[in-house]
Amino acid sequence: DHFKAMRANTLANLAEHLETFEKNATAAGVVVHWAKDGAAARQIVLDLARKHDVKLVAKSKSMATEEIHLNQALEEAGIDPIETDLGEYLIQLAGQPPSHIIAPAIHMTTAQAAALLSEQVGSELPVDAKVLMREARALLRQQFIDAGMGITGGNIMVAESGSLVLVMNEGNGRMVTTLPKIHVALVGLEKIVPTWDDAAV
Numbered sequence: 001d002h003f004k005a006m007r008a009n010t011l012a013n014l015a016e017h018l019e020t021f022e023k024n025a026t027a028a029g030v031v032v033h034w035a036k037d038g039a040a041a042r043q044i045v046l047d048l049a050r051k052h053d054v055k056l057v058a059k060s061k062s063m064a065t066e067e068i069h070l071n072q073a074l075e076e077a078g079i080d081p082i083e084t085d086l087g088e089y090l091i092q093l094a095g096q097p098p099s100h101i102i103a104p105a106i107h108m109t110t111a112q113a114a115a116l117l118s119e120q121v122g123s124e125l126p127v128d129a130k131v132l133m134r135e136a137r138a139l140l141r142q143q144f145i146d147a148g149m150g151i152t153g154g155n156i157m158v159a160e161s162g163s164l165v166l167v168m169n170e171g172n173g174r175m176v177t178t179l180p181k182i183h184v185a186l187v188g189l190e191k192i193v194p195t196w197d198d199a200a201v
Helices: 002-012 014-027 038-051 063-067 070-076 086-094 110-121 129-146 172-178
Strands: 056-059 080-083 149-152 156-158 163-165 182-185
Touching: 002 014, 014 163, 038 070, 038 149, 038 182, 056 129, 056 172, 063 070, 070 080, 080 086, 086 110, 086 129, 110 129, 129 172, 149 172, 172 182
Parallel strands: 056 080, 056 149, 149 182
Antiparallel strands: 156 163
16 A cells, blocks of 8 residues: 555656656766657667767666667667677577567577577587586676676666666676666656655565
8 A cells, every 4th residue: 555655646746756866866977868758768879879989788688678679779870789688698699589578598498509609709619508608708798898888777766866776686787887988777757766765665
């Protein structure tokens, strides 16, 4: 009941909370952009990438970027998006869509993953999950270093502090947000909460 009441209050005062978030985030050094739809969001990301001469983008798993077809837009603009979640990376290499929201490469065998990663490293890798994970980690680590922009989604925007909350279960999220010079988070307006207490609900 508390959650429902909090969400109803948040949505009833959405404009006020978004304005508070922008004011506080801006005061903390964040540049906030507003997009009316997916096309506008794609254009904002492309404009930022061009402004900063970005050629390579490291991406953390994000349903928001999937929904707006961001990878396709980046590729069409000559910018290379690299998925850094291992499952997403494997299906990107294979040119396949994700087979599951949580485990995007669950349909892929270890042998198929070995073939894809062997092509990337230029030598035949064994069909051994531990070896393949080590090789993928090394490949992706260089991508984090080379990327001019990191892109993530976001779980919660806290209006009272202008904070963005990211909840991740893999180290790639930390790398995407800290190693590239620019971090872009695509977050839906419905992710706003007024206070940290509300975020804890």
